[in-house]
Amino acid sequence: MLNNIITEQLKITYPIIQAPMAGGITTSKLVAEVSNAGGLGMVGAGYMTPAQIREQMREIKTLTSKSFGVNLFVPSEFDMVEDEVNFSNHVLHPIREQLQLGNNKTTPLSDFQEVRQKFYEQVRVVIEERVPICSFTFGIPSEEIIAELKKHNIILIGTACTVQEAQVIEKSGFDIVVVQGSEAGGHRGDFIKEGEGSIGLMSMIPQVVDHVNIPVIAAGGIMDGRGLIAAHCLGAKAVQMGTAFLTCIESGANENHKAAILQAKEDQTVLTRSFSGKWARGIENKFIHDMREHESLFPSFPIQNDLTKDIRKAASTKNNQAFMSLWSGQSPRLAKSYAAKRLIEDIMAEAKELI
């Protein structure tokens, strides 16, 4: 049951994938420790420059000889709408004042052509550095990119939030699909019908596995051996865990972020689009609460993400949880501050007792 097509494809011992969380969480140490312990370490490279990706790939190779992977964000076309940017800057102004960020409006830096160009270069680095596994979030890359990656024998993983998205991913030639349940922390991967609505894994996994032939990885709220075996019973061949690895010792998450998860209850996470312009799940704090009434009017990703960057950075530096993006899935009560190796060992011990 636990050694299957996915562990074989990904060349891993256990069907446990460390979710590729973006924003500095997936340190080389975390990724390498996970892979060395028998799981699959993954770098959340969506926000990284091509040079940063190259550097981290090389660093990880010095720390592990095992398989590891990288995740990229597929860019979607977006327009800069000046009114939306002005509205957002207006609403964010009192927060900037409170964080002593001065009176300056922020100008979003993203330009679609540049974002797309950066994405091409990220893909180029993945190929050049011979990263064995590449996953994608927020959509599907062009046929040319998929063909190029496959030519280099890179295993391709897509991210789906509905049966239809999983079917589109399969048809596009992906090897594996990650199915993201409503329980998942961080950004929703929806790319066909973006929205706040999302489907719990108990419903999602069996409905997806009934409609695709490629193997399914389950993501969302899974933290221990119980979740691993439950996901397998529902038809998933492996699990992808974010929050569980975020609070690990080797994770690069801000210590306040880790502490917030370790103290949170299951009903304290909410979906918000105020931080980035895309729906994402995190622990409700002052920022999410105060921005709720405005969030439908904020610009879309990545513009809003640019606009809140200085706020998130300052909040993080000042250890101010009120304005940080405290991404978390719906199982924070199950989070531990373990070393990644111990987390994986405990999961497998618990799983083996259940089967």
Next chain:
Amino acid sequence: MLNNIITEQLKITYPIIQAPMAGGITTSKLVAEVSNAGGLGMVGAGYMTPAQIREQMREIKTLTSKSFGVNLFVPSEFDMVEDEVNFSNHVLHPIREQLQLGNNKTTPLSDFQEVRQKFYEQVRVVIEERVPICSFTFGIPSEEIIAELKKHNIILIGTACTVQEAQVIEKSGFDIVVVQGSEAGGHRGDFIKEGEGSIGLMSMIPQVVDHVNIPVIAAGGIMDGRGLIAAHCLGAKAVQMGTAFLTCIESGANENHKAAILQAKEDQTVLTRSFSGKWARGIENKFIHDMREHESLFPSFPIQNDLTKDIRKAASTKNNQAFMSLWSGQSPRLAKSYAAKRLIEDIMAEAKELI
């Protein structure tokens, strides 16, 4: 694994509970067939008069000698706010016209004292008819009612949507707690912090079982043997299934409601409070869609429920899916139009293959 404290307490062969769906769905035939097949049939009696409950209890006893149960709604205090009622009537007016219900405003009939009195009488019937199992939704009855039911050896089941609610249910002396995940169709059972947010079963089950000692029944999106075994791995001792039994041949659901579920996809259900004043999950139709912008302003349960009653009834009579409450969980792709006995047999056969 499948014979445990719950099957023993409830005197059933299989850990499968047919959810007590209100509104005529749980016919005596359905309830008796489920119990005769080894599960637990339950009557959704929340909206029934005490006389109707008594009559149905007696009818079921002629159809089965097995254990069965009944569910009641715990009344919460509410006030009639005239402005809210007027607003609701105003917004509902064009729908009433379209359904040729005339120009009359509807006056809500519910009065809290009367609702509470009716609840007392419902409880009295449960005791007098020696119904062996009684579950409650929307809260916890008074200490006196709990004591009285326990004195008569009636097994008490509460409904929780958070860890805290499960803990309160345990402390109140309940024997068992149903944990309702975000996947569940129909009304949310939240009673401490009511709202649109809800937690997927993959997260809910392990976090609840870690914090209560009474056995847990999992509800939400479970339709087959895969879901049954997954729920068990997560720590639940049994499952409660609504949508799966709603589409069964013996169910009293409107045929259009059954057809809508059998044709629906997993991403077509949404939460709405427009039908009843309480959040509930159903297949999105014209009513839910058109009322969305107004729903936060509608009166609370049961007033809004009274106000939409004529609309729901007329839509049902006229086979007009656009204005019916098409309650469904998030797994409609797994629904079958089977006899209840066959559904249970199939679930158990699939479950046994997985363990």
